[in-house]
Amino acid sequence: MNQLESKLRHHIEQTITLTDDEFAQVLSYFKPKVFKKHHLIIQQGDYVPHEYFVAKGLMKAARTSAEGKEHIIHFAMENGWITDPEAFHNGTKASLSVDCLEDSTVFALTLENKEKMCRDLQKMESFFRKKTTAGYIALQKRIMCLISSKASDRYHYLLEQYPDLIKRVPKTMIASYLGVSRETLSRLLPV
Amino acid sequence: MNQLESKLRHHIEQTITLTDDEFAQVLSYFKPKVFKKHHLIIQQGDYVPHEYFVAKGLMKAARTSAEGKEHIIHFAMENGWITDPEAFHNGTKASLSVDCLEDSTVFALTLENKEKMCRDLQKMESFFRKKTTAGYIALQKRIMCLISSKASDRYHYLLEQYPDLIKRVPKTMIASYLGVSRETLSRLLPV
DNA sequence: CGCGCGATTGAGTAATTTCAAATCTAGTGG
């Protein structure tokens, strides 16, 4: 088992426990992939065959509006997951694009394999349920931030929550993620 | 099986299928409860023993900030679910309050029973996984709305998405849900 | 060395909030 595989295992075992055999089986459902910085993995309008576990690197999911503005909905770094969830789970076309901000190594999972894995190993269904629940809670917090705080407080919350992210991502993208213009964020930083 | 029980069954069977016996078992994990309008079911600071399926009525989850402003994070009407998810799943104290906007009938589920049900009936674990995934997707859309649209567009999106909700909920609360002041929403309405 | 991306700054404009007051409406008790 290489280093990146053990990252996946460790990630899963933060939620459930697996025997060696079980993990070997789990691993068989995934396909490792390597992407270069700037590589566009999902494009708006495409079908979305995979959900990705990020073992190394940094990726973002975003939507570009009709007016040409990019709005970042999600970042995934080590131990994160990323895809266009709606398109992936419903088999519809992507409304989001996903690309690499750094050279990245991921484990790709098709919907078919995900469902098969959940059927075969209830533990993994439990894993995904809990992981998704945690994701739901995180999104609720982000919404609460968006509807209740000023831009400045949102930035500081992000800084507290994901200090490492701020270091690795250009401020322009942080602004996009927070829903403010880059100029506004820039003026807020000294505060 | 009474009318409200069959609502629960129908709701679950939109995602998975159940035999009569299985549903009887599922039902045994829930406890039906009736609440009056204005009843405060979860208070900020309380522990949260239950997650609720709303069979009838209308409820809201909100956080009141230090400055005394109420921010509504979630509405649940017929066939919806509601709780403070973070407090419920982690056993921590509620940061949200939940109360009834109408007389309501719910099925209450403890965390212990939820986990037991998932263990005993994998179908139900699958149900919750899929339901939570759908919830996650809905929250992502709401975030995209919040970071990319003006207040006016957010209102119209809500109007399209949940026309029935708008009819049953005072505009003040819609404004709180959208993250704008009630005055601003009022001025937007004619648009 | 120079290019290009990211970050900053300034000025003017637009959107939203706040505070205050007026108006409207549905439900209640007499």
Add this chain to the structure above:
DNA sequence: CCACTAGATTTGAAATTACTCAATCGCGCG
């Protein structure tokens, strides 16, 4: 049935916040 009241909605005006557009600055990489 009417008067009353509490909650909900609307409106006005001033203040704040954030946005846009444009120009400049800084720096790392080729």
